[in-house]
Amino acid sequence: MALPSLKIKDFTLQFPIIQGGMGAGISMAPLARAVAREGGMGVISSVALDILTSNRIGKPLNTYEATIQEIKDAKIDGGVIGINIMVALFQDYITSVKASLDAEVDAIISGAGLPLQLPEIALNHKKDFRTALIPIVSSDRALEIVCKRWARFGYIPDAVILEGPLAGGHLGWKKISDIEKEENKLENLLPGVLKVAKKYGKIPVIVAGGIYTREDIDRFLELGASGVQMGTRFLATYESGATEEFKDMVVKAREEDIIVAERPGSPCGMLFRLLKDSPMYLDTLKAARPPKCDRGYVLYNGYCPAMDDNKNYFCICNGLLGTTIYANTDEKPLFTVGHNAYRVKKILSVKELMDELTRD
Numbered sequence: 545m546a547l548p549s550l551k552i553k554d555f556t557l558q559f560p561i562i563q564g565g566m567g568a569g570i571s572m573a574p575l576a577r578a579v580a581r582e583g584g585m586g587v588i589s590s591v592a593l594d595i596l597t598s599n600r601i602g603k604p605l606n607t608y609e610a611t612i613q614e615i616k617d618a619k620i621d622g623g624v625i626g627i628n629i630m631v632a633l634f635q636d637y638i639t640s641v642k643a644s645l646d647a648e649v650d651a652i653i654s655g656a657g658l659p660l661q662l663p664e665i666a667l668n669h670k671k672d673f674r675t676a677l678i679p680i681v682s683s684d685r686a687l688e689i690v691c692k693r694w695a696r697f698g699y700i701p702d703a704v705i706l707e708g709p710l711a712g713g714h715l716g717w718k719k720i721s722d723i724e725k726e727e728n729k730l731e732n733l734l735p736g737v738l739k740v741a742k743k744y745g746k747i748p749v750i751v752a753g754g755i756y757t758r759e760d761i762d763r764f765l766e767l768g769a770s771g772v773q774m775g776t777r778f779l780a781t782y783e784s785g786a787t788e789e790f791k792d793m794v795v796k797a798r799e800e801d802i803i804v805a806e807r808p809g810s811p812c813g814m815l816f817r818l819l820k821d822s823p824m825y826l827d828t829l830k831a832a833r834p835p836k837c838d839r840g841y842v843l844y845n846g847y848c849p850a851m852d853d854n855k856n857y858f859c860i861c862n863g864l865l866g867t868t869i870y871a872n873t874d875e876k877p878l879f880t881v882g883h884n885a886y887r888v889k890k891i892l893s894v895k896e897l898m899d900e901l902t903r904d
């Protein structure tokens with residue numbers, strides 16, 4: 545079966561494939577641009593763009609300016625460009641949303657917490673924006689909560705991403721025992737989410753977490769999904785902003801090297817999947833890194849638990865900045881990957897990967 549296109553709000557993707565936003569600095573303009581050129585949605589991550597875009601172009605920019613610049617650079621060859629703005633990025637969330645609307649990005653994708661305020665922020669900033677608003681959820685209940693809240697502003701999600709327990713980055717559950725439950729497998733979460741999506745007006749449902757091959761894409765389309773979001777496959781491309789060390793660790797990773805951290809874990813309070821030999825994680829196991837907060841992207845009311853507790857929490861800001869070629873840091877890296885990262889045997893170009901996924 546030929547892959548169908550995917551229409552969301554005012555744009556149509558040639559292929560129903562979204563490259564997942566990957567912070568910090570993994571999915572920047574070069575990766576997003578390459579994906580958009582091949583007919584998928586290229587997605588920038590909004591994390592730490594003040595540092596990362598400034599380094600990438602060699603000019604100091606604040607968060608607002610950097611977001612505009614990154615979107616502009618991703619759009620150079622045309623195609624569809626989104627931006628991933630995590631709710632957990634309390635410090636810059638509103639600025640990132642406003643800049644993205646001003647840059648007329650095609651979609652804002654928002655998760656790592658429920659993006660309950662997103663339409664309110666967007667509508668207060670611009671009445672008739674053309675950007676699609678897409679929440680990430682991990683259950684039908686979460687989608688129901690989002691839809692009810694967004695309805696207060698007269699807004700229905702333009703699409704929704706259902707992210708299951710095999711994904712990279714933060715996971716939408718608090719305990720490892722939860723992600724091991726049969727009912728929380730992506731294919732078992734999908735029917736409930738499709739039901740809520742239909743109830744609120746035929747919202748396209750895009751699945752994420754463990755999608756690796758064309759067969760996976762076909763299988764989920766048959767189950768009723770309208771598209772897929774993939775992270776790990778795009779992490780392992782030449783165009784991604786991961787350091788050589790990170791790409792090398794991914795290629796060498798065995799299944800047992802990939803774990804989910806609960807405690808010690810992320811200061812954002814969600815499970816986090818990573819390579820167990822990530823230097824920042826190993827330091828946390830020994831409480832070897834003195835607690836220090838000099839970035840503050842996840843500060844909530846001025847506080848992050850990793851500020852003063854280096855035993856139970858790793859410093860997610862500095863750990864992720866250590867994984868990208870666009871940061872200049874001596875801090876040790878924290879390598880996040882999806883469960884299927886052990887299947888990566890070599891680094892591909894985005895074109896090779898998209899050809900593999902879309903060829904009939």
Ligand SMILES: Cc1cc2nc3c(=O)[nH]c(=O)nc-3n(C[C@H](O)[C@H](O)[C@H](O)COP(=O)(O)O)c2cc1C
Nearest residue numbers: 564565566567711712713753754774775776881882
């Ligand atoms: C290196 C890496 C960084 C990620 N960063 C983010 C992020 O900043 N925001 C987010 O919503 N999801 C993030 N994710 C999740 C991806 O966008 C995607 O949904 C997920 O990895 C899909 O699962 P897969 O890796 O099995 O394809 C990240 C994933 C990886 C591998």
